[in-house]
Amino acid sequence: MSRDRALLQRALDRGEEDGGSVEFKERLTREVHLSEGRRESLAAQLRHRVLSGDGEATYVVGVTDDGGLAGIAPEAFSESMDVLSLLAEEADAHIEDVETWGVDGTLDGTGTRAATDSAAPTDDNGLVGVATIRDGAVLETDDEHVVIGTAGHVDHGKSTLVGSLVTGRADDGEGGTRAFLDVKPHEVERGLSADLSYAVYGFDDEGPVRVRNPNRKQDRAAVVEAADRLVSFVDTVGHEPWLRTTIRGLVGQKLDYGLLVVAADDGPTRVTREHLGVLLATELPTIVAITKADAVSDERVAEVEREVERLLRDVEKSPLSVARAGVDAAVEEIGERVVPIVRTSAVTMDGMATLDELFDRLPKTSTEDGDFRMYVDRSYAVTGVGAVASGTIKSGEVEAGDELLVGPMADGRFREVEVRSIEMHYHRVDQARSGRIVGIALKGIKESALERGMVLLPADADPEPVREFEAEVMVLNHPTRIGEGYEPVVHLETIGEAAAFYPDDGRLLPGDTGRTRVRFKFRPYLVEPGQKFVFREGRSKGVGTVTDVSPIE
Template identity: 35%
Template sequence: MAMAMAKGKEPMVRAEEEEGEGTGWADAITNLSEEQPAASFCASGRRGTEDEAGKEKWKGEAGKERLEDGEERGTGFVLIELHKVGEVLVEVGSTSSSTHGWGPSAIETEEELEGAIERLREVASRRGKADVSVIRRRTTVVDDAEAKTRYHMADVEVRRQQGGGHLEVRIAVVGNVDSGKSTMVGVLTRSMLDDGRGSAREKVLKFTHEAQTGRTSSIGQHNLCISSTGEILNDSSFRQTQCGDVVAKASKLITFVDLAGHEKYFKTTAFGLTGNLPDYAMLIIGANHGLIGMCKEHLGIALALKIPSFFVITKVDICPEHVFENTMKSLHAILKKPGVKKIPIMVRNQDDVMTCARNLSSDTIAPIFLTSSVTGEGLDLLRQFLNLVPQRYEWFSKMSKEPEFIIDETFAVPGVGTVVSGTLKSGSIGVNDTLLLGPDVADSSFKPTSVKSIHYKRMVVDKAVAGQTAALALKKVKRNQVRKGQALVSSRLQPKAAWEFDADIAILTHSTTIHLKYQAVIHCEIIRQAAKVVAMDCEKLRSGDRAIVRFRFLVRPEYVIRGTRFIFREGKTKGIGMVI
């Protein structure tokens, strides 16, 4: 009966609303004006003051090391970034005072530039166990009062050797049905081209009915393995079920979270965008269809969750020119609206790739790639971009905290027992560690359990650290005792399940007014459950309003974490919030 209640509260989200514009996620955000309180909520970033303070701390320590070691400019910063993240993009010979500069600031000859790159390669190899790959060389002319001087510079990627996949960037793949999402994932992770009849997507689809219909209905994770020198390790013989050997050789992993595009599976897509903690969203748009149906809905969800997005226009080889122009006009129009305010950048060369890779995490630009999975057009630029794009989350600062693991999938493996998979949000988990599992299905308590073994990307490992997605085998836990939405946390955190939580919310769109006892479906990371409003700091809410409210779950208590951004929906009502 409780399950029936939960299912009854989940509304069907239509691809195209019948009562005019302003009812979808994207329309609700793009129609906000700066005078509305909800607009300020959408404009606030996802990073907190803690991350900014951490950045300043590491900048200070990097500067201190530069002064002490007496080596060339930027050495301390490079070594700190390699230790924290595993990679860093630096400018050799930069004439500006940028933090990412390394070596002499004014290099006038190519021989001197090559010498500086060799010195950086020696420092990276000796002190950071990293490889150096030159992305591009360029020159700039400075016009002084006396004469013009030509300076030489190079953009160089420094990446740790075989980091065991510790450097992982998660990218959610979203877009309308039949736009080519799974095909693009198959082309990228198998280093092959599509035949136009679904040969690439057959490599990545999980279920038989997906292959028969050509439509993804579940959440699939697929890995693109990149070496320390930027080489793609995946080939046409790559198998997801046997990827451990390739992952072990990789220094950087791009994890594509392939999500469903059909309106029937919208709640699954929303779960993937909130629960899998993606660094970025890759919005796939069919050039011959444009921004229709769920494409705009998925864009609106990414905007509401403050997930930086980039756009891949597929099927450019079969799209008529006038249809392609209309698609681009509608995309540019959405990106320039007040609620979005992103700068569209058409990626046509390597300079555009560098600009977008450096600035994507700031969430102010919107790179646009023109591709074809059949002819291969534009795929090289997309691969270069994926090689350079950095992690968005500051996982290094969270590794020293208490472990907190959120569960998004459960399994019963013969001969092993109960296995849970999910994302480690903080701390580290090792084999035989004892953690609290909850909220319990029966009494909502947190009960101790031990970790029997850990798998990361189908590799047996001794420890998982913050930022990684892993699978944990649990001791003496039955399959019916675990579910999606639970968490494994340290006993020092003293976790408790909550029936109610307070949140700062903003109403994006609602047909009338919202009062007490209003009910909606909450999507808060791995939590997906119906809840009702039991208290609010005002009498009623309308579209564009912002308020502090108290939600109460209708089915079971959940482990809710302060500071988490979430979305809620009910029919045509859409809203976003932050747990306080």
């Protein structure tokens, strides 16, 4: 919700005119405004407003014909936005943005009710909103969309590297470009990422399409609209206490590639090795970027590159220096065995053109056919829209208006919901498919009922949530032995839940590979054979693959 009422006041001051681009509506309903004959008339009116505004119209909802602040209930406002979206689609236009304000029910000096910054209207007030309508249909997403997850030790320059890539701007040497990713005040103040961040840029026939200001959602949306090929980054957390969040970013997203950063002034650390282990456990094709090459001598950069090469060989991977072998070789050979290495500096921009070329040419790896599926990574409530579930689509595709199931709830049941709208990096889209990072507005559920680890499925699916499953696991690190009842946190898709292990032979030792029964401690989830997971408890870590499931009774 906007805290600046200037947008609303400007629209009210301009008012409705026969040849103008502003339209006042108190409320729009499906029954009345989408009825036969009325729908076509209103779509024609909307088209007229858009053309009068040189491709942009402003609809003020929740006001009377003379611009008085009526205010409508949140549910009525949501329905009005649904109807307005359908009218815009018929007029070959789309809703680009919606801003809302509370109406407090009191009278101002002119005898009309006043708009407030209230984010939670009560029974005595309601909402008024301004919808910006743009010419042109909602973006179709038929282009390739590569998703890359970053990893690496804290202060090794992950966020700075991504910030410089998506903007094309050199860093100031103080990590200035990282501010384009970290949005929480304590992250900016401390200079440490504490949660997953997202960024996007793209490519067209002329080269990179960068974001002018990643902190402005309109600029991110412009890249999505203009680029023929998109590259999204899931920027994870390097600080060791937030390893759980890093694992969530690497395991819970539908990634195409991993980007492991190693600072030239520090070299590989224990955290570097742990993050590399997670990347390899998920079988993710990986690139290593040696960062901060400007901060040390060429000899030191070469030394760190040799350390990285030894580290890769220790885990049976073949390092490939892109500086020596070239981008063609890196694109052709990256995969299960080969890990390209690129020297970079966000300050001098050395190596950035190489990364651009790689990201422009690397093929998408994670596309999956089949029915739609998306595990919920985040949820939030948008005033006037309702509950929004965000995550990366695992398979299939989804369209606005689709009927879906979401769950499981704590009791194992699924709820029926409807897709109100879909956004990808702040750009509204008609549909989205496997590999897209999206926010899906849902009708039929409150945001408080959504939890990370839930899954969205087609309405005709017949999901069987489980409390237990069988798995083949490998213990990467543990001080003693894993016995019956051992309780690590299991990270599977976006699920992060304590679970008890019951090994077939009664125990598992460090380095062992074996079978175990795994039981979630608190609630059921949707788990299927073939899914990979990471488990951890303190410095104990391991990886596994689901082999069989036991649906709850």
